[in-house]
Each structure stands twice: as C-alpha cells, then as structure tokens.
Amino acid sequence: GWSRREFEIPADFSAQKERYYLDFDGVMSCPKVYVNGRFAGEWAYGYNSFRVDMTPHLRAGADNVVAVQVSNLPLSTRWYPGAGIYRHVWLEKTGPVHLAHWPVYVTTPDISSKKATVEIATRVCNTSASEQEVTVLQRVGKASAKPVTIVVPPGEEKEVSQRITLTKPKLWSCEKPHLYRLKTELKTGETSIDSHETTFGVRTVEWKKEGFFLNGERVKLTLQAALTTPNFEEGEKDWQLFTPNIHNLKLT
Numbered sequence: 222g223w224s225r226r227e228f229e230i231p232a233d234f235s236a237q238k239e240r241y242y243l244d245f246d247g248v249m250s251c252p253k254v255y256v257n258g259r260f261a262g263e264w265a266y267g268y269n270s271f272r273v274d275m276t277p278h279l280r281a282g283a284d285n286v287v288a289v290q291v292s293n294l295p296l297s298t299r300w301y302p303g304a305g306i307y308r309h310v311w312l313e314k315t316g317p318v319h320l321a322h323w324p325v326y327v328t329t330p331d332i333s334s335k336k337a338t339v340e341i342a343t344r345v346c347n348t349s350a351s352e353q354e355v356t357v358l359q360r361v362g363k364a365s366a367k368p369v370t371i372v373v374p375p376g377e378e379k380e381v382s383q384r385i386t387l388t389k390p391k392l393w394s395c396e397k398p399h400l401y402r403l404k405t406e407l408k409t410g411e412t413s414i415d416s417h418e419t420t421f422g423v424r425t426v427e428w429k430k431e432g433f434f435l436n437g438e439r440v441k442l443t444l445q446a447a448l449t450t451p452n453f454e455e456g457e458k459d460w461q462l463f464t465p466n467i468h469n470l471k472l473t
Contacts, residue, residue, distance in 0.1 A: 224289045224306055232282030239274045240315045240348055244322070246308030248291060255288045267293070270308075272322045317349035318407075319415045321378055325405050327421045337390035337423045340368065341383045343405055347373035355414070357381045358406040364388075392436050393422030 230241075232442055243254065250267030255259065257280060262273035293304035321344035331338040339361065347353050352374050359366035364384035373379045391399040400420050407415040425436040433442055 222291055222305060222315075226287050227284050228287070228312075230279050230281055230285055234279065236276050238278070238317065239276070240317060240319070241279060242313045242315070243273045243275055243287065243321070244270060244311040245273070245306070246270050246310070246312060248289065248306050248308075249304050250291060250293050252306075253290045253412040255290070257285055258288075264274065267349060271383065316414050318345070318347050318353045318355060318373065318409070320344070320405065320407055320417050321346040324417055325338055325403065325419045327403060329421070329423050330388065332423060333344055335389065337387045337402075339385040339387060339403070339421075339423075341403065341405075342380045343383070343386065344378050345371065345381065345407065346378045348376050356408045357383065358408065358469070359383050359385060360404045360406075361385055361387065361401050377425055388440075390393070390423045393424040394436055395440065398422065 222460050245252070245254075247268065247270065248264065251265055253263045255261060256275045256278035259278045261275055261278055262271075264369045266273040276288070290304060290459070291304055291306075299388060323371070324344050328340045329337050330340055341359050342358075343357050345357065352372050354372050356368050356370045356372060358368050364385050366385045369381045369383055371379050371381060385403075387401070393396075393399055398424050398442040401419060403419040404415045405419065406413055424436050425434075427437075429440060453463055
C-alpha cells in the first residue's frame with residue numbers, strides 16, 4: 222500500500238542553509254520513502270523509529286510530495302497484524318550544523334544522598350562543506366556543565382562528553398517518580414543554533430539473590446499474564462497457540 226502527503230517548501234529554501242528530515246515513529250513494514258518521485262530512504266523492518274533526509278530531493282517554492290510504500294507480507298509478523306503508518310511522523314528543520322538524531326545520552330553512574338553524577342554524551346552533526354567550530358552547553362536547573370568547544374569536520378559527526386553534579390538529588394521511585402530536565406544548547410560564537418531537552422530520573426537498580434532492589438530497597442515484582450487463543454480457520458494449527466501474552470508488570 223501507499224501513503225502520500227503534499228507540502229510546500231519556501232521559495233528561499235537552500236540545501237546549503239537548511240536541512241529537512243522526516244522522523245517515522247513506526248511503519249509496518251519494510252517502508253520505502255520517496256520524495257517527489259525519487260527514492261529517499263527505507264527501513265527494512267516494521268518496528269522502531271527511523272529518519273529520512275529529504276533535503277536533496279526538495280523543490281523550492283513548489284508543492285512537494287512524500288510517498289511511503291509498505292509491504293506487509295503474509296505471515297511476516299506474529300505481533301502486529303496491521304499495515305501502514307501506525308505512529309507519528311515528525312518533520313524536523315535544522316541548519317547545516319545541528320544536534321544529531323537522538324543526540325543526547327544520559328547516565329547517572331554515581332549516586333548518594335549528598336550528590337549524583339550526571340554523565341552526558343552529545344552528538345553534533347555537520348552537513349556543510351566546511352569544518353565548523355561549535356560549543357555545547359548543558360544545564361539542569363541551576364546546575365551546569367563546563368562548556369565544550371569542538372571542531373566538526375565537513376560531513377561528519379562528533380561526540381562530546383560532559384558532566385553535571387546534582388546536590389542532594391531527588392531519587393526516582395515508584396511512590397515519587399521525580400524527573401529532571403536536561404537542557405542542551407548548541408552555539409556558534411554567541412549565536413544559539415540548536416537545542417534539545419532530555420527528561421531523566423536518578424535511581425539505583427540492583428538484582429540480588431534476595432530479589433530486585435530500587436534505591437537500596439527491595440521491591441516485589443508481580444507478573445500478570447493471560448493466555449489468549451487466536452482465531453484460526455478450520456484445520457489450521459499453530460504451535461504458538463498457548464504462548465502467554467504478557468499484559469502488565471506490577472511493582473509492589
């Protein structure tokens with residue numbers, strides 16, 4: 222099957238100054254993406270998100286068409302029987318130098334009642350034809366990381382590692398699921414050219430012989446399952462008939 226969408230691109234569009242991306246949250250399955258009749262990208266699967274760069278195929282000051290072809294073959298999946306675009310599709314416009322797709326990865330390797338260390342890995346992408354010097358800034362509330370300035374070669378990505386220390390951190394728990402917001406900013410000189418916000422929690426997780434421990438306290442996990450029987454045509458059999466489908470997992 223096919224899905225199509227028309228949209229306009231401004232007359233002053235320039236591929237040297239702007240990038241247009243489509244982020245697909247889910248398409249079933251094996252989608253192929255075309256922009257104005259030209260192949261722009263594909264995803265050889267039916268799950269997970271993927272990104273397509275539309276920039277080389279766009280027409281300035283004119284109507285543009287995105288077409289997505291899907292091929293959900295018989296017996297190709299046992300978890301999702303549908304077909305087509307089943308999640309959101311996002312249009313993202315950036316400059317030639319920007320934060321990469323899914324740019325920020327946060328970990329909290331050291332946690333105590335007095336402080337928590339937040340390790341931040343950020344990827345910066347340069348699609349221009351020349352090297353670019355940029356500065357990456359990170360902030361969580363009033364706490365901030367030391368700014369890092371890097372030079373990104375043309376057509377490449379670079380990763381930046383930074384650290385923030387949170388004093389007297391509020392831990393994420395089942396009763397009080399506190400979350401922090403990390404604000405990432407990308408600058409060229411004094412000009413802000415991109416930004417991203419990441420939500421994360423601070424907590425410790427351990428598996429011991431006594432069970433599961435969250436923030437040093439034992440948490441009982443209760444697994445609830447139900448047996449479901451698919452509808453089959455007469456004479457049809459399937460070995461998965463009695464496979465349990467897990468509905469939820471309770472923390473008590």
